[in-house]
Amino acid sequence: MHFPEPALIAMVGAAGSGKSTAAKAFPAGWRLELDALRAMAAGSPGEQSATPVAVAAFRMLLDARLERGLSVVVDSTNTETPVRLDLLRRARTFGVPTVAIVSRTPLDECLARQHDRPASKQVPPDAVTRQHAAVPTHEQLLAEGWDQVHDAACIDLLHLALQRAATAAADSDPLHEIRAAFGDDLTAAFTYTDANCEHGRFTIAGRDLELRYTGGEPYDRTWQARIGGTCDCGGDLWVPVGTPAELLAAYRDEPDDEAVCGRCDDVLFVG
Ligand SMILES: Nc1ncnc2c1ncn2[C@@H]1O[C@H](COP(=O)(O)OP(=O)(O)O)[C@@H](O)[C@H]1O
Ligand SMILES: [Mg+2]
Structure with missing residues (x-):
């Protein structure tokens, strides 16, 4: 047909x-x-x-x-x-x-x-x-x-x-993973910041929240958001995010999960 x-x-x-x-x-x-x-x-x-x-x-x-x-x-x-x-x-x-x-x-x-x-x-x-x-x-x-x-x-x-x-x-929708996890409204505020669609940020009126793709294991959440503070080595800190609630917690620097250093990969307990 x-x-x-x-x-x-x-x-x-x-x-x-x-x-x-x-x-x-x-x-x-x-x-x-x-x-x-x-x-x-x-x-x-x-x-x-x-x-x-x-x-x-x-x-x-x-x-x-x-x-x-x-x-x-x-x-x-x-x-x-x-x-x-x-x-x-x-x-x-x-x-x-x-x-x-x-x-x-x-x-x-x-x-x-x-x-x-x-x-x-x-x-x-x-x-x-x-x-x-x-x-x-x-x-x-x-x-x-x-x-x-x-x-x-x-x-x-x-x-x-x-x-x-x-x-x-x-x-047709390079944002479909972001949309599926975080919904249409937040996706409208999201842009990728690299050509491979592995880094991006939610930005609204001068405030932003950075995201990176970790390509994690199957069944793991595959996105991490950057939180405040730094590792002892000076690297950025990231926490897994898979839902709007986890984005909010990361944005407030109150994540439930441990954070990972973006430079030395050390796992730190925060919060
Ligand atoms: N092939 C089907 N087998 C069983 N029930 C169906 C089938 N096609 C539609 N229905 C049911 O029949 C009702 C009417 O279908 P609908 O598509 O709204 O009809 P129409 O748009 O032609 O008025 C709906 O409750 C629908 O779930
Ligand atoms: Mg009808």
Whole structure:
């Protein structure tokens, strides 16, 4: 299975058929969902008074992404022909290939799943039944003009998500270890100070906390923070840090752990 990129990927299926679950195979930034836009506008995904603003935001974001050659996943029922034709028209305007992913979950399951949803996201049974009956066949979708048509149950979307995550983690975020250990907010204040990404510092408004990578044993924490004071040999002192709480303790010069001298490697007990 190979998806073009960029692509306009439209989920097609009745409410409760599993579209949003399948759409999670794609990055969050690609997904456009009216429920989410209604929730942003009005605090609740089912707030129908927010539909006009959600639709307007949806159209603007769809065109903005297509115009820039960015992929979009349209996570709505897309069971009505005019809605799909409009998507195809917009994709063609920007020269972006189109993919339909169809969820063909049996009607009784779609209906039963409504009960498991929060009241604000439940769709009335007659609407679900109408949507289910309107789901086009594979051949109809190809004839309509979709470049690729897939049945969600027949393609390995988990494989796709794992593949994408593995590639992204390996090459796009040199700060991913810092982020995983210390969180987004602190990572925003962190910069590496060497080309090998083994030294860096958290800096905010003239105050800083230095970090070094120790490449320690497996299961050991691999970062150390510099604390105040020096070893008898005159070297800097470092303590292991793996959590924000340990960073705080190091910054306050109150580490729980013993410190290591950066010059002679002696271990000193501090605190
Ligand atoms: N393949 C599946 N097997 C079992 N349950 C599923 C599957 N796909 C989705 N569900 C469940 O069905 C419910 C509706 O799925 P969702 O993706 O929100 O549907 P939609 O976005 O099409 O309305 C959710 O509770 C979800 O966990
Ligand atoms: Mg959904």
